[in-house]
Amino acid sequence: MRDFHQPGRSMVIAANGMCATSHPLAAQTAVSILQAGGNAMDAAISAAVLLGIAEPQMTGIGGDCFVLLKPAGSEEVRAMNGSGRAPAAASAAALRDRGLTTVPTEGADPVTIPTAMDAFCRLNADWGRMSLSEILAPAIRYADEGIPIAPRVAFDLAKSAPRLSDSGRRHYLIDGEAPRVGQLFRAPGQAEVLRRVAEQGRDGFYTGEVAEDMVDTLRAAGGVHTLDDFANARADYTTPISSSYQGIELLEHPPNGHGATAMLMLNILSQFDLPSMGLLSADRAHVEAEAAKLAYDTRNRVIADPDHCARLEHMLSLDTAAQLAGLIDMQTALPMPAASAEAIHKDTIYITVVDRDRMAVSLIYSIFHGFGSGLASDRFGVLFQNRGAGFTLTEGHPNELAPGKRPLHTIIPGMLRENGRVLMPFGVMGGAYQPNGHARLITNIHDFGLDVQAAIDAPRSFADGQTMQVESGYSDAVRDELASRGHKVVVPETPLGGGQAIILRSDGLLEAGSDPRKDGCALGY
Structure with missing residues (x-):
């Protein structure tokens, strides 16, 4: 139990339904959908689309999503891969001929075909109770009327605004400046797009005037995208992969997602006695950093489009x-692995919803970097993701850019299952931090006995690039000890990610937490 003398928040407990996400208006929207007779899928899609208006630098209809779903009355977990493919005319050789060694992060080159909307339409048709018109109505209303900018959103907008192109600045800035706290952000062009989707389904987005606007904008910026690329976009059902951590089963998306990285991290950490180290000790932070270095280095050589990923079984062995754990010296930091050629993003949203029938949805939705590619469609203001920057240009690499191929994706929704029963849908945002965040959240709960809110609140650390980022919640003594072991310790300007989770308790109640590093909350009824 937390110390009620100290600032903080308690976990939320409810009996009927629950949502946890990064913006309070989205959480309220999801619960309203549940109370109006919708199910968890209706609520999750409705709130996720709204988050593209509430946090426009983080996500939007020009992006991708991954979803894990537990249907009502079942403990089976299904996966939907709503990540986009490279255009049919994409060419790594063409970019290499221009003297590029990596895919750019801005402009038309990194834009893969946005596929979240296809996923949402298909999931609504297959699993929802409400119509598209009903679940898109809140986002349409807020896009027309505006949403007051929340504090963390304002912080991120100011940092990401310089990445916007001329069309992006016109649609996403106010009087040429990043929106400030309390200013109303409106997106009337997106409201019109959503009205067309509500009436026509996916064709309202992937064909007709909306698709023409997107393709014309991309081609004017030098892209090779075509109307056929958009018309052919499709999300796919896949089978989750799983691994066990001390009797708890972790379920993640298979490649091209990198959930396997979290599994490898946990498998490495299982070789150590974490509880004996202490929650915020230098030993715990050190061993986690070393496990991350080894797991991420493996990821960079293995994870790619599922048709090109051949060593997943080896990665999860x-x-x-055990062999990787044997490389860890508790007193000396390993060298940082070679930098990945793929760009690693910082921004996304996560939402989880459980309804009264105990359908559970774990959904993550992203445009990759802050404001994605920086490029927005001229007429409707659809902001394009830059997910193609996740490809490599290294010839022959499994993750090399190629026509119709999906890049390595960093966004990973998770679920835990125990004794055959789904225990917790969860997600941890924060770009490359996500697999590390999954491992940290699971060990906070399982090894250190924290409740779900305390596990999310707890300070974080992450070996990222050439530094070890250690949040200010750690003591100076721990930072000094980590530095003495060879880590290049920094306190990050921006806290490490965000996170949400809902526990389906054995007594039938729901228990949830939401990250104070974001503006959102957990809300139930």
């Missing part, structure tokens, strides 16, 4: 984890 306990023998592999």
Whole structure:
């Protein structure tokens, strides 16, 4: 139990339904959908689309999503891959001929075909109770009327605004400046797009005037995208991968998602006695950093489009984890692995919803970097993701850019299952931090006995690039000790990610937490 003398928040407990996400208006929208007779899928899609207006630098209809779903009355978990493919005319050789060694992060080159909207339409048709018109109505209203900018959103907008192109600045800035706290952000062009989707389904987005606007904008910026690329966009059902951590089953998306990285991290950490180290000790932060270095280095050589990923079984092998754990010296930091050629993003949203029938949805939705590619469609203001920057240009690499191929994706929704029963849908945002965040949240709960809110609140650390980022919640003594072991310790300007989770308790109640690093909350009824 937390110390009620100290600032903080308690976990939320409810009996009927629950949402946890990064903006309070989205959480309220999801619960309103549940109370109006919708199910968890209706609520999750409705709130996720709204988050594209509430947090426009983080996500939007020009992006991708991944979803894990537990249907009502079942403990089976299904996965929907709503990540986009490279255009049919994409060419790594063409970019190399221009002297590029990596895919750019801005402009038309990194824009893969946005596929979240296809996923949302298909999930609504297959699993929803309400119509598209009903679940898109809140986002349409807020896009027309405006949403007051929240404090964390304002912080992120100011940092990301310089990445916007001329069309992006016209649609996403106010009087040429990043929107400030309390200013109303409106997106009337997106409201019109959503009205067309509400009436026509996916064709309202992927064909007709909306698609023409997107393709014309991309081609004017030098892109090779075509109307056929958009018309052919499709999301796919896939089978989750799973691994066990001390009796708890972790379920993640298969490649091209990198949930396997979290699994490898946990397999490495299982070789150590974490509880004996202490929650905020230098030992715990050190061993986690070393496990992350080893797991992420493996990821960079393995994870790619599912048709090009051939060594996943090796990555998830306990023998592999044991061999990697043997490389960890508790007193000396390993060198940082070679930098990945793929760009690693910082921004996304996560939402989880559980309804009264115990359908559970774990959904993550992103445009990759802050404001994506920086490029917005001229007429409707659809902001394009830059997910193609996740490809490599290294010839022959499994993740090399190629026509119709999906890049390595960093966004990973998670679920835990125990004794065959789904225990917790969850997600941890924060770009490359996400697999590390999954491992940290799970070990906070399982090894250190924290409740779901305390587990999310707890200070974080992450070996990222050439530094070890250690949040200010750690003591100076721990930072000094980590530095003495060879880590290049910094306190990050921006806290490490965000996170939300809902626990389906054995007594039938729901228990949830939401990250104070964001503006959102958990809300139930």
